[in-house]
Amino acid sequence: MRSTHKPSVNGVALDETVPGDIAAGARKNLRRDVESKLAESSRKFLKAFGDVDKQLDTLQEHIASMRTQCDEAQTQLEETSEACKALLDRAGSLREERQAIATRQSIVTLFLGQFTLSEDEKEAILSRDVPVGKRFFAAMDKAEKIRDDCRVLMTGEDGPTKAGLEILSATSGYLEQAHQKIFRWCRSEIWQMGRDNQLDVGPSMREAIRRLRQHPELFTEALAYLSQTRQATLLGAFTDALTRGGPGGLPRPIELHAHDPLRYVGDMLAWVHQAIAAEREFLESLFGVRGDMRMVGSVRTFGGSVEEEWMGELMDTAVGKLCTPLKVRVQQTVRSQESSITSYKIANLLQFYMLTMQRTIGEAAQLSKTLKELTDMAYQIFFDAIEAQGRSLLRVAPDLDDISVSPPLVVLDHAQVLREIMVVYESSLAGDETEEQLLSGFRDILDKMVDPAIESCLTSSEEKQKFRPDWDKPVFVLNTLAYLQSVIEPFRFTAEKQGVIQGLIEAKILQLTEEHYKNILTEAGLAEPIAAIGTRQPNEPLSRLPAAQPAQLQAALRQFSLWLSGPGVVESPRLSQLTVQSLAARVQQASLERLAGAYRRLCEEVRKPKNKYEAAATLLGSERPFGQVHLLWQIFGLQHSGEDEYAGKIG
């Protein structure tokens, strides 16, 4: 390869003079050439390396400067790093702080949410534009809940905290405002109710009243306003009913019937009664008290709940204003009655309503008191009337020209009034009275009406007989007493008085029987012999007495026999004057019994040997009833009494 490259490498045209010279010379030269070349290259290298060295020096300088700078940077960096560390620490603590604050903030927000009212709620409570209704009540509920929670919290800690107190005072302010708002609203609702005369209570109203109860002052004031309004409304309505009647005058105004006292008084009281029922229902729904399903008229038990107490009071005052117009009218009506029957009916009607009202609104209510007063007055007027009537009965002079023995007209009239009064009394009974209640309810009236009648009958007949001795006073008295008895007899509550009159009647019957017996004894001719039996000396024989000598006795027995076939046995003109024929029969029978007894005694006496009648049997057997007492009984049509000696024979 070298040989091929030599010519091109040297670039010299080679002329070889001596063959091989050139090659020898070339060999000699090559070394030199190579050496020079090497030196050359080395020089070049040296030179190049010198450059490099120079460059390296520069580089070294650079590096040194860099190093310095780096060191500086390092120092700076270290310084910065030092400074940053504090900052980072602060940042970290700040971040933590921020976290803590955020937590607290959310707690506070929650707390505030829990313990303060939102703007919306405040508006609901304070604004006039938000009606009393659901939203308002909800805000109130919130405020109350806050207060409750707050109190619970405060009891848990050591005494009240400031925040707690503030919350309480803030909420109490709102609640106060809320109650004020309710109060104003209630007032306007009540006013509205009064104007519309409607008694429906909406749920908001009921709720409002319920809430207002927590505020006693406002509540009392609202109730006072309510009762005032109801008073005025009821009074207005009552006046309308009295004077104007319904729409178009129908139903007619109550006063139109003022001429009919019972209807007038009854209509007024019924109106009041109905107003009370409506009022009661209104109040029940206002206080949210469910009706006790009680029927009005049945007894109400008082002294229950506090609502019951309020309702009682409110009803009392609501109808209290009606007392005056009612009283004036009733008094006027009662006073203007002339008939004691009507007076009695009114008094009864008043009493009925008095009891009804006492059961409905209590005895202490004004209306009940007024009715009590009116009832007492009506009864007083009635009693005055019947007393006056009784006195006038006593003042009536007996009619001397009237020879009749029937009860006088004044007594008939009087008894007629009594009868009607008894009918009224009977109709006023409920049917559950005790016997004593039954009697005592009418005892006074009976005394005041029957006693003067009896007294007038007795005194005037006494007086009359003085002027007319022939007038049959006992029959008259019996007739009058029996008449009075017949009037009161149908009514069971007159039992006592019936007993009294019956006693009088019995006494008069005894008296009359005595008289009648004497009369018929005389008529029958037995009077003288019987008198002789009664008057003779113990040892004196009867036949020796003038009135009982056989001839006289014979005549007497004949007269008796004649009398037996006459009408005197069955009837008596005197007794027929008795209006009650059963009494006449009783007197007649009793008298005949005594007559028969007298005849028997006569026979016995005649038959006794000591009376020294010759042929006593003949004497007695000569005339009817032939000394046979049982025959006389038969003639008289009497039943034999048990001890009769002939009873066995006849039977």
Place this chain on the structure above:
Amino acid sequence: MPVDDYEADATELMETYDFLMKYIVIGEAGTGKSCLLHQFTHNSFKDHSQHTIGVEFSSRTIKLGEKRIKLQLWDTAGQERFRSVTRSYYRGAAGAILVYDITSRASFTNLAQWLADARALASPYLVTVLVGNKSDREEDREVEWAEASKWAAENDLHFLEASSLSGDNVEAPFLLCTRAILLSIESGILDPEKAGSGVSYGDRALRRVNSSSRLSFGSLSGNRRKSGTIKLRLPGPGKKCC
């Protein structure tokens, strides 16, 4: 007046009403007036019932169509001796429930007198419903349905038979009466605004009156009937006893 949710919800529970009506219950003693009323207000039979003394009161709210009506019911004593007291209660009644006993001829024959009294003393627009009570005692019947129905038609009364013992048809007379009165309010014959009509508006109705000028009775108008005899067998609505 804005009606918010609170009120609207509560209305269903509370006893608000559109109208308040006053009724009297009349008829001879012992026909079961108090028992009928007791059955109507308590949904039960009143055992061992005593004679009513004077007048007694009870009330109940009923629902008819869209309307709620509160009835103030005055139960009167049938006995003659209380007549002077009970008559005073006819004043201003909007409706009368005239009761007789189908097992007592006498209680039916006296009806004319009762009706005359009621018409003379009560509001001129008095709606009267004749009720033959004790319909459960078919075997003792003395008054035929047809006869009573005829009499009722002649006297322009509504008529039906009911049983205060079983409660059968007990609500019907009151509903019938109420509907007739609502119709006369609707047609303008009766004005609840006036005192003495026996009818007045309740809170609910007032609100409606304020919002719209005319009262609407919904389906009621469609069922309008001439007064006469209707034999009703209304299914008793649920217990809505006041």
